[in-house]
Amino acid sequence: MPETVASTVEHIRTELRKVIVGQDDAIEHILIALLAEGHALVEGVPGTAKTLTVKTLARIINASFSRIQFTPDLMPSDITGTNVFNIANSTFSLRCGPVFTDILLADEINRTPPKTQAALLEAMEERQVTIDGDAHKLSPIFTVLATENPIEYEGTYPLPEAQLDRFQLKIILTYPSAEHELEVVSRWNDGFNSRRLDQVDIQPLPDPDAILHCRAEVARARMEPGVQQYAVDLVRRTRAHPFIHYGASPRASVALLLCSKALAAIRGREFVTPDDVRDVALPVLRHRLTLHAEAELDGVTTDSVITDILKAVEVPR
Numbered sequence: 001m002p003e004t005v006a007s008t009v010e011h012i013r014t015e016l017r018k019v020i021v022g023q024d025d026a027i028e029h030i031l032i033a034l035l036a037e038g039h040a041l042v043e044g045v046p047g048t049a050k051t052l053t054v055k056t057l058a059r060i061i062n063a064s065f066s067r068i069q070f071t072p073d074l075m076p077s078d079i080t081g082t083n084v085f086n087i088a089n090s091t092f093s094l095r096c097g098p099v100f101t102d103i104l105l106a107d108e109i110n111r112t113p114p115k116t117q118a119a120l121l122e123a124m125e126e127r128q129v130t131i132d133g134d135a136h137k138l139s140p141i142f143t144v145l146a147t148e149n150p151i152e153y154e155g156t157y158p159l160p161e162a163q164l165d166r167f168q169l170k171i172i173l174t175y176p177s178a179e180h181e182l183e184v185v186s187r188w189n190d191g192f193n194s195r196r197l198d199q200v201d202i203q204p205l206p207d208p209d210a211i212l213h214c215r216a217e218v219a220r221a222r223m224e225p226g227v228q229q230y231a232v233d234l235v236r237r238t239r240a241h242p243f244i245h246y247g248a249s250p251r252a253s254v255a256l257l258l259c260s261k262a263l264a265a266i267r268g269r270e271f272v273t274p275d276d277v278r279d280v281a282l283p284v285l286r287h288r289l290t291l292h293a294e295a296e297l298d299g300v301t302t303d304s305v306i307t308d309i310l311k312a313v314e315v316p317r
Helices: 002-016 024-035 050-060 076-080 119-126 178-189 210-220 225-238 250-266 274-285 293-297 302-312
Strands: 040-043 065-069 081-086 091-096 103-107 128-131 134-137 143-148 169-172 244-246
Touching: 002 024, 002 050, 002 210, 002 250, 024 040, 024 050, 024 143, 024 169, 024 210, 024 250, 024 274, 050 065, 050 103, 050 143, 076 081, 076 119, 081 128, 119 128, 119 143, 169 274, 210 250, 225 250, 225 274, 225 302, 250 274, 274 302
Parallel strands: 040 143, 040 169, 065 103, 103 143
Antiparallel strands: 081 091, 128 134
């Protein structure tokens, strides 16, 4: 039932508010990625509670959590794990890497070379990793939440388009409002410490399989043919826009479908409306478009182009 998803999400939001102030849109988008069985790229300057949000979310949904700090010397085996030889019994045993978890925070993913970035590709797409020719299944709710710092480019390796396309959403974390920032300071003044989450009275979901049940409800949500056509029209329009060099792929059309279903379920409905599609269009499409160099020099952004497309495409009635 859609109310099951809505009540589960409301529980998560209530518990997150005990730790996180504001960032409601970003939190909703992270929950959409989780319920749509996708992954998310989270962009924000340091100090905007990216890591804290993900750690707290994992506690609330009864999920295991791993964090990888991506650095230039990180190796693929540091992510996936490796087979280690046991001298005592002359056999190899698997030493699992941090990818064997439920929620994986890939911190500053653009600080590691492409070879190591690519180590996540199989895990993200297939929910498995191959080590020495053997495939190992990952958790059924395995979700990658990767972060990027938008203001620092020295010593970074931009993600290739093929890997960007694997992320269902790109979420922008902005500075908090003055009111929210004052509340953050007030909480710390009253004794809150984000490094001591165990001292916060966070109530996990009563059902450990709640996320799997919610995903099943999301999959059952309906998108009528007219709304499907609307989603496809939005994506196809990106391929013909004069400011865009490369438009979104058919994977983007599928991502629009899945994320719209998740948002509809969060809003307590069994069906998708055009408003659901419009509301997820920016995070679903912004990282899948490549602008012409001339457009970038003129200050055009992917968000502004998507906004123009949303205004131009006719909304079904």
